[in-house]
Amino acid sequence: MIDRFSLSVAIRHLLYYKGQTVLTMGVVAVSVTLIIFLGALIGGLQKRLISSVTGAIPHVVIRQPERQPVAVWDVASVPAGQVYLGERIKLQQQKLKIEDWQTWLQRLPSYSDNIRAVSPVVEGQAFLTRNEKRKAVSVVGMFPELHNGVVDIQSKLVRGRFFGLNGGEAVIGFKLADEFALRLGDKIRVLGPEGNAATYTVAGIFDTGFNLVDSSTIYITLRDAQSLFGVGSAVTSIGLKLRRIFEAEDLAQKIAQQVPYETNSWMKDNQQLLSGLRAQSQSSNLILVFTTIAAGFGIASIMITSVVTRLREIGILKAIGATNRQILQIFTLEGTLLAFLGAVAGAVQGIALSLALYRIRTTVSATGRTAEVFPFDLTPELVIRAVVIAVIVGLIASWYPAWRASRVNAIEVIRGV
Amino acid sequence: MQQSGGDIVCRLEHVDKVYEGAVPTPALLDINLQVQRGEFLVVLGASGSGKTTLLNIIGLLDTPTSGKVWIAERNAEQMDEEERAALRSRYMGFVFQFHYLLPEFTVLENALLPCKIAGKQVEEQNRELVKELLHRVGLGDRLNYRPSQLSGGQQQRVAIVRALANNPELVLADEPTGNLDSKNGFAVFEMMRFMNRQTGTAFVVVTHDERLAQEADRVVVLEDGRIVKDMLQRPAQTHEL
Numbered sequence: 001m002i003d004r005f006s007l008s009v010a011i012r013h014l015l016y017y018k019g020q021t022v023l024t025m026g027v028v029a030v031s032v033t034l035i036i037f038l039g040a041l042i043g044g045l046q047k048r049l050i051s052s053v054t055g056a057i058p059h060v061v062i063r064q065p066e067r068q069p070v071a072v073w074d075v076a077s078v079p080a081g082q083v084y085l086g087e088r089i090k091l092q093q094q095k096l097k098i099e100d101w102q103t104w105l106q107r108l109p110s111y112s113d114n115i116r117a118v119s120p121v122v123e124g125q126a127f128l129t130r131n132e133k134r135k136a137v138s139v140v141g142m143f144p145e146l147h148n149g150v151v152d153i154q155s156k157l158v159r160g161r162f163f164g165l166n167g168g169e170a171v172i173g174f175k176l177a178d179e180f181a182l183r184l185g186d187k188i189r190v191l192g193p194e195g196n197a198a199t200y201t202v203a204g205i206f207d208t209g210f211n212l213v214d215s216s217t218i219y220i221t222l223r224d225a226q227s228l229f230g231v232g233s234a235v236t237s238i239g240l241k242l243r244r245i246f247e248a249e250d251l252a253q254k255i256a257q258q259v260p261y262e263t264n265s266w267m268k269d270n271q272q273l274l275s276g277l278r279a280q281s282q283s284s285n286l287i288l289v290f291t292t293i294a295a296g297f298g299i300a301s302i303m304i305t306s307v308v309t310r311l312r313e314i315g316i317l318k319a320i321g322a323t324n325r326q327i328l329q330i331f332t333l334e335g336t337l338l339a340f341l342g343a344v345a346g347a348v349q350g351i352a353l354s355l356a357l358y359r360i361r362t363t364v365s366a367t368g369r370t371a372e373v374f375p376f377d378l379t380p381e382l383v384i385r386a387v388v389i390a391v392i393v394g395l396i397a398s399w400y401p402a403w404r405a406s407r408v409n410a411i412e413v414i415r416g417v
Numbered sequence: 418m419q420q421s422g423g424d425i426v427c428r429l430e431h432v433d434k435v436y437e438g439a440v441p442t443p444a445l446l447d448i449n450l451q452v453q454r455g456e457f458l459v460v461l462g463a464s465g466s467g468k469t470t471l472l473n474i475i476g477l478l479d480t481p482t483s484g485k486v487w488i489a490e491r492n493a494e495q496m497d498e499e500e501r502a503a504l505r506s507r508y509m510g511f512v513f514q515f516h517y518l519l520p521e522f523t524v525l526e527n528a529l530l531p532c533k534i535a536g537k538q539v540e541e542q543n544r545e546l547v548k549e550l551l552h553r554v555g556l557g558d559r560l561n562y563r564p565s566q567l568s569g570g571q572q573q574r575v576a577i578v579r580a581l582a583n584n585p586e587l588v589l590a591d592e593p594t595g596n597l598d599s600k601n602g603f604a605v606f607e608m609m610r611f612m613n614r615q616t617g618t619a620f621v622v623v624t625h626d627e628r629l630a631q632e633a634d635r636v637v638v639l640e641d642g643r644i645v646k647d648m649l650q651r652p653a654q655t656h657e658l
Contacts, residue, residue: 005533009519016521316517319478320531320579321506323499411469411478414513 005322006329013306014334021338024302028342028390029349031295035288035386036350036378042284043377046277050245053273054266056151056210058119058239059248062104062255064096065262097234104238104259111258112251117149117241122225124236127191128218130180137176137216139190141225144171150241151213153206158367160184160204167221170200173214174207174367190218192228200224207367292389295339296397303335303401314405315413324406331402332395339394343387350386354378424454425490426586426619427475432484434470434642444470446642448484452587455617457610459630462639468623469591471639475621476509476589477501489586506535510580510618512590512609518564518572518579525551525560528578535583543582550578553615554608570601574608581612588612590622594629606632 014021098104101120108118122141127134140147144165148154153162153171162171170188182188186202200220208214226232240255242248248265256263267274307314314327354376361370427450434445444467452458452475462468473479474486477493486493489508496504505511510531518527526533528547532540551557554574556567564572573593580588590609594602606622606629613620622629630636631650638646 004537008533012519012521312515312517313519316511316513316519317530317534318502319476319505319511319513321502321504321534321583323502326534411473414517 002333003326003329006326007333009317009330010333010337013330014337020302020306021341024299024338025342025345027298027302028295028339028394029346031291032343032346032386032390033350033353034291035389036347036383037353038284038288039382039386040350040354040376040378041374042280043379043382044375046280047377048375049273049277052210053270054245056208056213057266058150059242059245060240060252060255060263060265061237062098062240062259062261062263063237064098066096097231097236098238098261099232099234101235101238108238108240108255111255114242114244114247114251115240116243117146117239119143119146119150119239119241120222120235120237121147121239122222122229122231122234122236124193124225124229126193126218126228128176128180129189129191130182133180135176135179135216137190137218138212139218139220139225139228141220141222141228143222144219147219147239150239151208151210153204153208153219156206156208156369158205158207160202162204162206162219165203165219165221167224168200169203169220171204171206171219172202173217174205174365175211175215176218177202177205178366179215188218190228192230194230196228196230198224198228207365207369209365209369209371292393295390296393299335299339299394299397300401302338303331303398304404306334307331307401307405310405311408311413314408315410318408318410319414327408328402328406331405332398335398335402336391336394339390339397340387342394343390346390347383347387351378351383425451426454426488427452428485428487429471429475429481430485430487432474432481432486434467434474434479435482444642445474445481448642448644450637450644450647452619452621454586454619455613456619457613457632457634458619458621458637459633459635460621460623460637460639461625461627461630462623463625466639467642468639470642472589472591472621472623475587476511477505506531507583508586510583510585510588512573512576512580512588512593514592514595518575520564523561523563524556524567524575527564528575528582530579531583539583543584546584547578547582550581550612551575553611554578568601569597570605573597573601573605577605577609577612581616581618584616585618587619587621590620592624593622594624594626602626603628 105118105120109115119142124139126137126139128137144153144162148162158174160171165171172182176182180188182202184202184205187199188202189197189199191197206214222235226234242251245266249267252263252265317327355378357374358372358376360373362373363369364371429448429450432445432448433443436442436444448471460468460471470479474481475488477488477496488504519530522530525548528551529540529544532543532547548560551560554577556571556574559567559571564575567575577593593609594605597605609620609622610632612618634649634651636646636648636650637644
């Protein structure tokens with residue numbers, strides 16, 4: 001319970017000694033500004049880095065496990081002396097595929113609320129040829145409306161369309177279009193791995209900012225890709241996009257137990273990146289911890305000074321009936337209020353600073369697409385956390401001075417002129 | 418209690434106080450003292466005679482080395498810190514040599530502090546009383562001034578009202594005029610005497626100024642920690658009588 005008397009003495013004191021109050025608030029405000037600014041910047045940089053890695057790929061991919069060749073003599077179950085030899089099968093038949101993808105397309109979204117998008121695709125390598133020019137490209141057959149949840153093409157279109165793609169049409173990146181001098185309506189010829197060929201009309205050109213996608217990926221309809229790669233009515237993989245991407249590995253493991261296929265998450269493929277990010281987070285946390293401690297010492301030293309300069313006042317308050325608890329509360333309330341007010345001021349500064357810098361944009365692509373220079377990730381949680389931490393630090397930092405104040409011997413301080 | 422009770426606000430029985438140290442220093446020796454309701458008692462003594470120690474023991478700010486202290490008919494030995502604080506807040510008032518008003522509060526708020534400590538209800542109940550007391554000491558038009566805007570005598574008068582704010586039975590004053598010139602000092606002393614008659618509150622005033630003693634109902638003289646003289650000059654005049 002907050003004592004009314006203690007609160008009023010604390011507030012009066014803060015208002016009366018404005019200079020000291022503003023100074024202490026300043027110490028806290030600078031720390032909170034730093035925590036918010038640094039937290040938002042590092043968060044934003046990490047998000048940008050992660051999205052540059054995962055932006056164009058599914059977070060979890062479901063595909064048929066690849067069968068590894070095993071030496072005959074390694075197969076323990078083969079009785080000694082007997083060797084079975086098989087016939088070498090053709091690549092086309094070897095293609096790893098998922099036949100019952102439609103079932104999974106329906107079931108997967110209900111596995112976890114974390115699943116944001118599910119996209120069955122037929123993917124493969126092929127050659128794009130035009131006149132004498134040839135280039136190895138990745139061909140992705142998909143449903144545009146579903147696949148846009150994995151990689152956002154629709155809003156990154158420079159020309160043409162993506163949704164409502166028809167058979168015989170293709171959507172390509174602007175770099176590929178530049179390289180082959182392609183415009184909407186032009187025909188492109190794609191050579192499949194089996195030597196079969198198909199011709200598509202360019203229906204859309206996009207600029208996603210992901211180099212690999214913009215320079216060497218061709219999107220066609222699922223049907224077209226099925227016939228180009230000869231997989232019948234199957235798909236080669238099902239891609240999942242998640243809401244909370246750091247749960248990808250957990251989800252992949254969970255799904256692996258429920259589908260008769262192999263699952264793989266982006267986290268498994270990017271472990272080095274993740275450990276790098278973790279190291280970065282830890283070092284930035286360390287900076288924030290020290291900043292917080294410094295602010296705590298700032299509050300503590302000012303509160304100790306305050307107690308020493310107010311010894312007489314404390315003595316008089318005790319003599320006229322204030323309890324130790326009330327004295328303790330006066331000083332802890334002061335420290336906590338200072339920290340809270342400073343934290344609010346710091347939060348305002350931190351938010352203003354981040355938003356101001358966030359507005360600086362620069363052109364990052366030939367198509368005129370812009371991106372922010374400082375990719376701040378300013379979340380309400382970050383701000384609230386910074387303020388709460390500051391208040392807790394204020395409470396802790398003022399505890400010792402307050403305790404000292406509460407133990408003051410009234411007669412000693414009143415007599416000791 | 419054992420003695421007729423009600424009319425005695427504080428009682429000291431064989432109180433000794435020795436300050437521990439390299440050489441233990443006795444400050445009070447075998448003090449026996451009763452303060453009657455509404456009495457105006459002056460404790461006279463040179464500096465070092467133990468009079469402040471006596472006051473602190475009565476005020477529950479200090480504990481005796483031996484002997485018994487009864488306040489409001491309760492044994493001080495058996496009180497915990499909370500009870501002592503509560504008694505200081507409700508039963509007693511303090512006036513010190515320096516006024517010690519809080520600079521961040523107004524005159525009225527300073528005078529109301531003991532009530533504020535006791536809680537909102539007490540503050541509301543006593544607000545009018547305190548305003549009335551401030552009027553009576555001539556500060557009725559200064560309620561919202563800051564202490565720094567008052568003269569030393571005026572500040573001490575606020576401190577006296579503060580000591581009376583909770584309508585206490587006993588006011589303890591330690592050299593209340595010590596920091597004032599003789600004219601202001603005498604005015605403040607007169608003020609206390611006046612308040613004593615008006616409210617029926619007992620006063621124990623410690624001073625080395627013998628002139629003030631003439632005004633008292635009773636004078637106790639301390640020398641080297643002993644009571645050497647205890648003179649009743651006139652019976653206590655209480656408000657009610």
